[in-house]
Amino acid sequence: MPFANTEIPGKFQAFLAQRGIRMTEQRRAILNVIETAKKHLDAGQILRRARKLDPSIDRSTVYRTLGLLKRHGLIDELDLMHLDGEAHYYERKLNRDHIHLACLRCGRITEFVSDLFESLKEQVEKECGYRIAVARLEIGGYCSKCRT
């Protein structure tokens, strides 16, 4: 469940328009689904929801759109420890990065923001000489309720 939506929906569309990327009926539907999602969705779930807005949308269009959004840094792709199958999960990128914790017993997903994480990324950029585009910290473990 990505963080409270403090963003105005429609941001994606504005961003892409500014870069001269063509807006289609299908893209509008997919962007809408992702922007308003209250949890992490995989490609199949995105497809099903988008089809409620535009029933003609094809699976491959979803994948192509996810590729587009990834390339432009608008969404992040997650494994969430592949607790159920091999699909990847997507969420819109917000101002601030966050960490994902997945409980290996109950499957609960927790999000966490940390200044230490920001410092760590800075350290990596400096000491490894990388310019970071995506930073994914995913943790598998046992939540307070499931700890033995």
Add this chain to the structure above:
Amino acid sequence: MPFANTEIPGKFQAFLAQRGIRMTEQRRAILNVIETAKKHLDAGQILRRARKLDPSIDRSTVYRTLGLLKRHGLIDELDLMHLDGEAHYYERKLNRDHIHLACLRCGRITEFVSDLFESLKEQVEKECGYRIAVARLEIGGYCSKCRT
């Protein structure tokens, strides 16, 4: 390229024996491949290398053994940004966790150890109440040679 091998090969076998897990010809081959690997390998690569030691080994045995090693916390599973296909990569777990950086242009993989990373994990355990089993920090970006 996992870090310099300061570990004695055979550790896996000893560990599993101690837990009363049956050792087979096939498992010995697979463990050997993983323990002596000098870079991150995917399941297909592990299979091909293991077959040189025991040609009868089947794909499913590799996957089952990887599952076993994951469950016992002996190996880590990585995406490495899925730079080439959807396969996952494996490496033996060492004393110290490390971060993976993947260059989105040249594909180079860099490993990095950081105390900040250790502190961050401690913070997460405390503040989120999780007992961490696996912590994966994977970064996609541009290495010093590829930065525009």
Add this chain to the structure above:
DNA sequence: ATCCTATTGCGACTGTGTCGCATTAAGATG
């Protein structure tokens, strides 16, 4: 040497993600 059962190979299967190609429709232009 015998026995129990965990592990294996096999084969068939599921599901994710990709791609080429003919068709459609965005949106720029006049």
Add this chain to the structure above:
DNA sequence: CATCTTAATGCGACACAGTCGCAATAGGAT
């Protein structure tokens, strides 16, 4: 508004990772 260019789509076929049930095999305890 009609025309035109070309990016984007739907479709179908595909590649490939990973899983599973089942009968046969072999570890290793006795």
